[in-house]
Amino acid sequence: MxxxxxxxxxxxxxxxxxxPELGTVAVLTFxxxxxxxxxxxxxxxxxxxxxxxxxxALERAARGEIRAIALTGTDRVFLAxxxxxxxxxxxxxxxxxxxxxRAHDLQVRVRxxxxxxLAHLNGAALGGGLEVxxxxxxxxxxxxxxxxxxxETALGILPGWGGTTLLAGxxxxxxxxxxxxxxxxxxxxxxxxxxQEIGLVDALAGDLDAALDAFVGIVRERAGAGGxxxxxxxxxxxxxxxxxxxxxxxxxxxxxAPGAWAGRRAAIPAAGSDVAxxxxxxxxxxxxxxxxxxxxxxxxxxxxxPSLARVVELLEALPGSDLTQAxxxxxxxxxxxxxSDGAAGSMYAAELLRRGKPxxxxxxxxxxxxxxxxxxxxxxxxxxxxxxVLGLRVPVVLxxxxxxxxxxxxxxxxxxxxxxxxxxxxxxADASAAARLLSATxxxxxxxxxDLVLExxxxxxxxxxxxxxxxxGVLAPEALLVxxxxxxxxxxMAEGLEHPERVVGLHFFNPVAKMPLVEVIHTDATDEATxxxxxxxxxxxxxxxxxxxDAPGFIVNRLLFRVLxxxxxxxxxxxxxxxxxxxxxxxxxxxxxxxxxxxVGTAVADHVGKVLAExxxxxxxxxxxxxxxMVERSARFTERVGGQVHPQVxxxxxxxxxxxxxxxxxxxxxxxxxxxxxxxxxxRGLAEESRLMLEEGVVERPEQIDLAMILGxxxxxxxxxxxxxxxxxxxxxxxxxxxxxxxxxAG
Numbered sequence: 001m002x003x004x005x006x007x008x009x010x011x012x013x014x015x016x017x018x019x020p021e022l023g024t025v026a027v028l029t030f031x032x033x034x035x036x037x038x039x040x041x042x043x044x045x046x047x048x049x050x051x052x053x054x055x056x057a058l059e060r061a062a063r064g065e066i067r068a069i070a071l072t073g074t075d076r077v078f079l080a081x082x083x084x085x086x087x088x089x090x091x092x093x094x095x096x097x098x099x100x101x102r103a104h105d106l107q108v109r110v111r112x113x114x115x116x117x118l119a120h121l122n123g124a125a126l127g128g129g130l131e132v133x134x135x136x137x138x139x140x141x142x143x144x145x146x147x148x149x150x151x152e153t154a155l156g157i158l159p160g161w162g163g164t165t166l167l168a169g170x171x172x173x174x175x176x177x178x179x180x181x182x183x184x185x186x187x188x189x190x191x192x193x194x195x196q197e198i199g200l201v202d203a204l205a206g207d208l209d210a211a212l213d214a215f216v217g218i219v220r221e222r223a224g225a226g227g228x229x230x231x232x233x234x235x236x237x238x239x240x241x242x243x244x245x246x247x248x249x250x251x252x253x254x255x256x257a258p259g260a261w262a263g264r265r266a267a268i269p270a271a272g273s274d275v276a277x278x279x280x281x282x283x284x285x286x287x288x289x290x291x292x293x294x295x296x297x298x299x300x301x302x303x304x305x306p307s308l309a310r311v312v313e314l315l316e317a318l319p320g321s322d323l324t325q326a327x328x329x330x331x332x333x334x335x336x337x338x339x340s341d342g343a344a345g346s347m348y349a350a351e352l353l354r355r356g357k358p359x360x361x362x363x364x365x366x367x368x369x370x371x372x373x374x375x376x377x378x379x380x381x382x383x384x385x386x387x388x389v390l391g392l393r394v395p396v397v398l399x400x401x402x403x404x405x406x407x408x409x410x411x412x413x414x415x416x417x418x419x420x421x422x423x424x425x426x427x428x429a430d431a432s433a434a435a436r437l438l439s440a441t442x443x444x445x446x447x448x449x450x451d452l453v454l455e456x457x458x459x460x461x462x463x464x465x466x467x468x469x470x471x472x473g474v475l476a477p478e479a480l481l482v483x484x485x486x487x488x489x490x491x492x493m494a495e496g497l498e499h500p501e502r503v504v505g506l507h508f509f510n511p512v513a514k515m516p517l518v519e520v521i522h523t524d525a526t527d528e529a530t531x532x533x534x535x536x537x538x539x540x541x542x543x544x545x546x547x548x549x550d551a552p553g554f555i556v557n558r559l560l561f562r563v564l565x566x567x568x569x570x571x572x573x574x575x576x577x578x579x580x581x582x583x584x585x586x587x588x589x590x591x592x593x594x595x596x597x598x599x600v601g602t603a604v605a606d607h608v609g610k611v612l613a614e615x616x617x618x619x620x621x622x623x624x625x626x627x628x629x630m631v632e633r634s635a636r637f638t639e640r641v642g643g644q645v646h647p648q649v650x651x652x653x654x655x656x657x658x659x660x661x662x663x664x665x666x667x668x669x670x671x672x673x674x675x676x677x678x679x680x681x682x683x684r685g686l687a688e689e690s691r692l693m694l695e696e697g698v699v700e701r702p703e704q705i706d707l708a709m710i711l712g713x714x715x716x717x718x719x720x721x722x723x724x725x726x727x728x729x730x731x732x733x734x735x736x737x738x739x740x741x742x743x744x745x746a747g
Contacts, residue, residue: 007088008033010046010079012053016066017208021216026057031074040073041083043115044179048101050079050132051106057402057422061115062259068215069113069284071136076145081127084354087155087347093339096160097439100334103131103161111267111323114262116219120203120211121145121192127152131161134170136266138218140211141192141201146196154184156343156718157351159604164314165326169267171198171281180311181293222263269322274365279319283312290645299604299645303340303530303588305718309549311582339436341719342730343722344745352707352721356546358539365529366536367478373397373453375467377440383512384484385409389437390426392543396438397450403442410440416513448474452493452533454482454506459607464493472497480530481504482537483521487557487608488744490550491523500525504534507554508543509712517711518543521552546708553608553613553696556703558698559722561612561621562689564605566682567593568624574661575672577637577653581646583678587725590714594637594646604629620685626657680731687726687735720745 013029029479030040030050042050057069073079086092110117119136124147131150133139141148150159158164159180168176175198183189195201202218203438205211222476265660287296297308318326337343369392374385377400389396396412399405414435421431447453453475455467468481475481483493494500505521517540522531538545553561553563563584570580581594589596597605606628612621612699622730630637635656638647673681691700706721720726724738726732730746732739739746 001171005043005086005091005095007043007083007086008036008038008041008601009044010040010042010049014050014053014056014211017070017212019212019216021067022212022219025070026060026066026462027070027072028053028057029072029074030079030370031056032077036337037456038077039077039080039124040129041080042099042132042143043083044095044099047102052100053107054110054135060108060112060263061113066115068115068219069119070118070120070208070215071132072211073122076123076124076254078119078123078128079129079132080119081129081151082166083153084347084350084632085277087338087343087387088351093335096338097335100160100331103128104324106168106332107135107162107327107351107628108324111264112258114259114261116215116222116261116263118211118215120205120208121148121195122208124148124526126150127159127163128161128188131159131166134162134166136309137222137261137373137710138203138215139201140203140205140214140546141195142206143192143204143552145192149183149187149189150180153181153185153187153311153345154187156305156307156340156346157337158307158311158314158328158330158333161403162327162330164311164330164333165321165323166267167186168275168279168315168318168486169265169269171200173275173277174285175199175283175313176279177282177285179294179296181308182287182317216334219263221298222265224262229656253701258739267323268321269319270325274320275445279315283316287661288645300588300718302346303586303716305716307337307338307550310337322719323415332412341716341745343697345716345724345728346718346721348724348745349706349717352703352710353544356544356707357713358542358544361535363539367451367480369394369451369537371395371397371450371662373447373450373473374396374401374456375399375447375453376456377406378456379412380484380508380512381512382409382412383510384454384456384508386413386420386436386536387508387512387541387543388418390420391411392537393434394437398440399439399442399444399447400440401442406440406442410438413438416443419515430484443540444470444474447471448476449588450475451480452480452482452537454484455482459485459488459604461488461492464488465495465629467496468493468503472499478502482534484508484540485609486604487491487553490521492527502530504530505550505554506534507535509556515712516544517556517708518545518549519554519556519708519712520545521550522547536692544707544711546704546711547699548704549698550692550698550706551696553612555693555699555708557608558612558616558688559705559709560713561605562611562685563682564593564597564680565612565621565624566685568609568627570672570674570678571653571657572624572626572660573672575674575678577657578649580678581638583675584682586633586679587682590716590717592638592646594649594653597627598647602627602635602637603663606631616692619720620689625660626653629656629660683726683729683731684735686722690723690726690732690740719738 011031015027017025017027019025032040055341060066117136119139121141152159154718203214205214277516283294286293287293297312301309336648374381375397383396398409417431417434453471490505494503504526507519509515520534535545571577580689581592606619613623635652639650641648702723709722722743727739727741727745
């Protein structure tokens, strides 16, 4: 297959440094390509450059020319890992095998090095970059460094250049399992300080000179020599049997090659060792209150994400392994995963998230915001007010007709800020300063000098129109009017205003502090300055902005309710609610549809469903009589039961939907699909709705749909978002109109 990948080749600068105790140290510095603003990464040529430089240093060590080797990076990056652009190339599966073989050969070679090796993490060390650091005998890191970790399983693959094999011998079983399996799923990486706590980093050092000084003491201690550090650095074993048998990591690879540095620790835990027992126990430790890590990994394999289960297999087989055998298993696992749908989807999603993340520079053309207001003081209003004050750091005024409600909203907003401080997201001083910027009022005149006012009042068009008319009467002509509506027409809200060009929608998702997406809604009248200012507000709130035209349900709600409409229609037609609820499990969504209805709220779901039915037609969005009955009864669809991954469907659901059917309200030609039949209907509906949204100009590109669904609906990243999944399953082509991404994900 022809490659379209163009590599920014990482440079390796090699210099010798004289240290008063170590002697001559070969320093290999990883740097980005000349003139490139990208961090140093590892593509085929870059990996070869790194491996060749280390090979040369090893040869010099064998000739006695150097007494130690030090690896480091430039700026804020040690090595940023494999170049993700490489994995999106059609020829990626062909390239990964040779690269992995080269990396593994190097891992084996450095085990026989006659001098100690230092990796000084001056900055981020991710994925393959951290695996290069794992080759070293000692790792130091600069204080405050962040971005240390192995994110591969979140990318649909595994740490295949030595990470899966070597990490447990360095940090222990529990830490290794957490770092490889769970941290990527939680978007968690380590700081230098956290890495030191678990033994991944041996010491903190501000620069390479300080790192080499720390290296001296560690080298002396590990070599077990009483003489000078230079003697410790040069010491080696005469026979394989005399190498250190460290209880933390002493497997069958303890027979390090003759001539190896005496202080080198064995790479793999011995069978039956404490680390081996800890490793095996960690695989079956709880991932959540209702599921072990192993069970979670197996469940994720069933929904299209096999990387976790493959890691479990490799770690389980690791204790007592020979290094070359363990690396061979690792290579096989990586090569199989690279060619999987899960990797293709995950890499695509990772690139979407990278490109879509909030920028560092202000949006061009945005207006200055010195004071903002929030019309309304309910739950959403108070959450949004807290986000605005934390992001914009300007005075924010909550306004409600009722003074008592306004004050309760103010207290709720300040509580959101206090909770953020308790979680370490900002300092107590910053939290106090932000809280002081919040105020509340019942007098609309107190909003008169605001540059922007966002309404978050009930989802009733006439109420929102009334709020906008009142605000336009007191605000300056250039001040922005913003709506947080989730489904209503923004243009309709602006009808009758003198300045509809200053109206824009910013749809925050609930809970506001946790949900990273804001849909930015423009009408035909919205001017460029207003739209730019809306984007800037989202950027400063550190959230992802996805733009949508003014259309019913915008992006996320329109697609989610296409799913929920099929689910509700099946139950309205008489299908068993529990069977319906489990039918969509193969999609891998974070929660089942009936739990989602509870999260949204039955009244809100009923309202949004009726809006979409009125605007887009009951054929695609039928109104559910069963849902209306649930609203009347204030009943919940699900309840939590101990020991179950998914909430259990309540008995009230079957009764409510049965009562609605007995009332004689049912859909013409109603069918009650469950299982694969219902899943097929849902996927065909999503393909149709996505195609319509593109044709109608609601969004310009499929990528907008995918980013919005990942961030706003929790659509699985290993699916790549919605449209790659529809291509992979063949549904997009079968539904008509062809695939969304050409041949990239098809078949």
